[in-house]
Amino acid sequence: MKTLEQKSAMxxxxxxxxxxxxxxxxxxxxxxxxxxxxxxTSGDCVKTACTDGARIMFSIPFYAKLNLEERLFVxxxxxxxxxxxxxxxxxxxxxxxxxxxxxxxxxxILQKEKxxxxxxxxxKTEWDGLSAEEIYERLGHKPPRKHYNYVPGRESExxxxxxxxxxxxxxxYAGSATSLEDAESQPIWxxxxxxxxxxxxxxxAQVMERAQGHLPAYLQGIxxxxxxxxxxxxxxxxxxxxxxxxxxxxxxPPSRRYLTRQLYLPSYRSDKLNAVLAIDTSGSTTDDxxxxxxxxxxxLNSFGKYELTVIQCDREIQHVETFxxxxxxxxxxxxxxxxxxxxCFKPPFxxxxxxxxxxxxxxxxxxxxxxxxxxxPKYPVLWVLTQDGQNRAKWGRAIRLKHG
Numbered sequence: 105m106k107t108l109e110q111k112s113a114m115x116x117x118x119x120x121x122x123x124x125x126x127x128x129x130x131x132x133x134x135x136x137x138x139x140x141x142x143x144x145t146s147g148d149c150v151k152t153a154c155t156d157g158a159r160i161m162f163s164i165p166f167y168a169k170l171n172l173e174e175r176l177f178v179x180x181x182x183x184x185x186x187x188x189x190x191x192x193x194x195x196x197x198x199x200x201x202x203x204x205x206x207x208x209x210x211x212x213i214l215q216k217e218k219x220x221x222x223x224x225x226x227x228k229t230e231w232d233g234l235s236a237e238e239i240y241e242r243l244g245h246k247p248p249r250k251h252y253n254y255v256p257g258r259e260s261e262x263x264x265x266x267x268x269x270x271x272x273x274x275x276x277y278a279g280s281a282t283s284l285e286d287a288e289s290q291p292i293w294x295x296x297x298x299x300x301x302x303x304x305x306x307x308x309a310q311v312m313e314r315a316q317g318h319l320p321a322y323l324q325g326i327x328x329x330x331x332x333x334x335x336x337x338x339x340x341x342x343x344x345x346x347x348x349x350x351x352x353x354x355x356x357p358p359s360r361r362y363l364t365r366q367l368y369l370p371s372y373r374s375d376k377l378n379a380v381l382a383i384d385t386s387g388s389t390t391d392d393x394x395x396x397x398x399x400x401x402x403x404l405n406s407f408g409k410y411e412l413t414v415i416q417c418d419r420e421i422q423h424v425e426t427f428x429x430x431x432x433x434x435x436x437x438x439x440x441x442x443x444x445x446x447x448c449f450k451p452p453f454x455x456x457x458x459x460x461x462x463x464x465x466x467x468x469x470x471x472x473x474x475x476x477x478x479x480x481p482k483y484p485v486l487w488v489l490t491q492d493g494q495n496r497a498k499w500g501r502a503i504r505l506k507h508g
Contacts, residue, residue, distance in 0.1 A: 108146055108164075115144040115164050122175045130180065130217055131315070132323065135308035137183045139300075155182045157191050158297035173220055180219060184210045187305050187326065192298065192343050193236060198245075205240035216322060233322065302330050338399050340503040341488070345379075345403055348465045348484045376429075377410040380463040382452035384470035386418040392490055392505045396469060401433045413461060415452045424455070447474030449497075453481055472496055 106114070119142045127134030141159040150161045160182045167175065185191070190206040212232045214221060231239055309327040313319050319327065381400070383393075404410050409429050416423040427433040449468065456463060466485045472493035480499035487495055487502040495502040 111164055111168070112144045112146065115162070115167050116142060118175070119144070119162065119167065119179075122172070122179055125172075126176050126179055129176070130219070132308050132312050133180050133183050133187070133217075135311060136187055136304055137179060139304040140183065140186060153178050153182055155185050155191070156297070157186055157189070157301055160186075177214075177219065177221060180214065180217075181207075181210055184213060186301055188236070189298065189301070190236060192346070195342055195346060197240060201243055201245075202236065202240055205236040205243060208239050209234070209236040213322060216320065305330055337488075337503045337505050341399060341486070342403055344484070344486050344501060344503075345465055377404070377465075378461065378463050379404070379410060380413045380415065380452070380456055380461060380466045382415045382417055382449075382466070382468045382470075384418070384447055384449075384468070384474065385416050385422060386447040386474075392469070396488065396505065397433065400467075405429075405432060413463075415455060417448075417451050419446045419448045419451075421451050421455055449474045449476045453477055456481070468500075476500075 123134065123137050123142065126137060137160075140155070143159045143161045144164045144167065145161050146164050150163050152166045153160065153162045155161070160179070162178075167178075170178065185206065188206070188209060190202075190209075193206075194202045208231065211221065215232075231242060234242070306327060309319060309323065312323075404412060404427075410427075412427045412433055414425045414427065414433075415421060447470070449470070452468070453466075455461075456466070463483050466481070466483055467488055468485065469488045470493065471490045472487070472495050474496070476497040476499075478498075485497075485500035487497055487500050489495055489502055489504045491505055493504065
């Protein structure tokens with residue numbers, strides 16, 4: 105009888121061989137897949153397959169029972185979730201409804217790739233070419249419970265997995281974490297993984313374009329969006345917060361109340377989100393504060409438990425205030441500015457260290473006219489620049505506020 109390690113090694117070898125076969129059949133998605141780590145698992149957290157933007161994880165029993173066509177389909181399906189970055193796009197939407205919308209977006213692409221699918225999703229042909237977000241709106245607030253119809257002659261009890269039409273794979277989103285039995289829990293869809301993934305997709309598209317002379321229209325559109333992101337500062341802020349918040353959640357074994365329905369949905373434990381907001385009071389940030397506070401308030405309140413430390417600073421700390429889920433940051437926060445001297449970005453970081461705050465996220469609202477510490481802290485930092493502000497920091501991420 106084979107040991108678990110032997111079974112894992114066999115499945116990994118099969119996955120790597122399947123990846124090579126997919127590379128020959130569908131070069132673009134195959135090249136993307138070559139840059140993703142394949143991880144066989146035997147724990148309860150991954151019952152079928154899922155991705156965190158850097159890895160594609162498969163249940164060993166699940167993968168071992170699939171035939172070749174089903175295995176290639178699963179690999180391609182998960183890789184397209186990565187290319188389309190669905191893990192970042194659900195945000196505060198209804199997850200079940202967005203799951204269906206994301207799978208439909210992939211369905212239309214796989215149709216163009218002429219790939220056989222073990223199931224079809226009821227849809228309207230005019231949805232072809234729409235984004236998951238647009239499909240989400242067209243699905244309505246109560247999509248059918250049995251939404252996945254399995255194709256006669258291609259139906260597999262193994263890939264089917266669930267009898268109520270919820271689909272075969274697990275969808276996991278930014279703001280959560282996946283636990284593997286042989287690895288520590290880690291944030292999923294984190295910023296580093298997303299940036300690497302973006303580079304992989306663009307590089308694969310460039311290779312395809314050189315080889316074929318052109319890219320299919322649907323793929324060209326995807327690549328252009330990655331090359332020139334058109335997300336608003338609000339979307340970028342939301343992505344940053346949700347991806348960083350992943351470090352505060354942990355996947356646990358599947359919730360018992362779903363098992364009787366053969367729904368293998370992991371439950372999770374959510375800790376309090378600790379955040380710091382530093383505000384540069386020396387520059388032209390005042391005009392942007394109302395819209396920024398409104399967005400940040402809405403975002404924080406969607407997470408439930410949180411503690412936000414607001415630090416006003418010019419050359420030194422001028423004022424500190426704390427908001428929590430019990431004392432919430434109001435959308436129409438009445439701002440009272442303290443201090444209007446020169447700018448130094450160092451005091452808020454020193455304050456965090458001195459008070460042992462350990463933030464999951466640190467946001468600095470500024471016009472950028474100041475000197476940042478030479479060394480980046482261990483926690484994620486987002487520089488929120490005013491419309492005409494300049495980013496002089498050598499580390500962290502930056503977004504720019506735009507009026508309107």
